Amino acid sequence: MSDLPYDRQRLAARADEIIVNVRELASLGWTPATSSNFSSRLDEGHAAITVSGRDKGRLVPDDIMVVNLDGKAVGSDHRPSAETLLHTQLYRRFPDVGCVLHTHSRNQTVASRLFAGVGHVRLAGYELLKAFRGNETHETALDLPVLPNSQHMPTLAAQVDALLDRRPMWGYLIDGHGLYAWGRDMAEARRHLEAFEFLLGCELDLRRLSTVR
Ligand SMILES: CSCCC(=O)C(=O)COP(=O)(O)O
Numbered sequence: 290m291s292d293l294p295y296d297r298q299r300l301a302a303r304a305d306e307i308i309v310n311v312r313e314l315a316s317l318g319w320t321p322a323t324s325s326n327f328s329s330r331l332d333e334g335h336a337a338i339t340v341s342g343r344d345k346g347r348l349v350p351d352d353i354m355v356v357n358l359d360g361k362a363v364g365s366d367h368r369p370s371a372e373t374l375l376h377t378q379l380y381r382r383f384p385d386v387g388c389v390l391h392t393h394s395r396n397q398t399v400a401s402r403l404f405a406g407v408g409h410v411r412l413a414g415y416e417l418l419k420a421f422r423g424n425e426t427h428e429t430a431l432d433l434p435v436l437p438n439s440q441h442m443p444t445l446a447a448q449v450d451a452l453l454d455r456r457p458m459w460g461y462l463i464d465g466h467g468l469y470a471w472g473r474d475m476a477e478a479r480r481h482l483e484a485f486e487f488l489l490g491c492e493l494d495l496r497r498l499s500t501v502r
Pocket residue numbers: 322323324325326339340341342343369370371372391
């Protein structure tokens with residue numbers, strides 16, 4: 290019998306899923322220098338999340354811990370990700386969000402710098418827009434927001450809440466920092482993350498090509 294307020298078997302399964310998926314994302318170079326963080330909902334009040342500062346390309350079960358939706362560690366002395374609030378705010382706000390992924394790929398970081406002044410990256414006319422839940426045609430546009438960076442997580446979380454008050458979205462960039470993407474489960478969050486990464490790469494390539502023409 291366990292007196293922990295979450296299901297230990299579910300934690301083990303979610304931790305395995307995070308480890309396998311993040312290893313693949315890290316092998317693509319999307320988690321340099323211990324950056325990035327990852328979480329998965331356990332139940333209505335808890336999430337599994339990466340321990341702060343760990344090498345995300347070499348995660349083991351001890352690198353995954355549990356927090357409540359106030360971001361406090363549960364049953365662990367480890368320090369959760371410094372960006373835990375950006376995960377828990379989504380779990381608190383949307384009961385159907387089951388997974389949040391944050392990466393620091395080169396495309397994400399360069400695009401965040403390039404489009405910070407505009408405040409968003411417009412992604413329009415791409416077949417891959419259908420990767421986002423609810424989109425059924427390429428004849429649409431999605432504005433991926435770019436937020437100013439801050440070391441003060443409540444400031445960042447307030448900016449995210451203000452955007453979410455206006456419209457549904459599946460991700461955002463933080464200037465000079467990286468990308469957050471989420472979904473109902475790991476598969477959906479990863480599909481959204483990969484679609485953003487691919488489309489940001491296309492937008493950057495288009496700009497590079499237009500300077501050499
Ligand atoms: C060296 S990366 C700086 C912090 C960061 O942006 C990040 O994604 C990782 O922080 P964590 O506390 O989750 O390891």
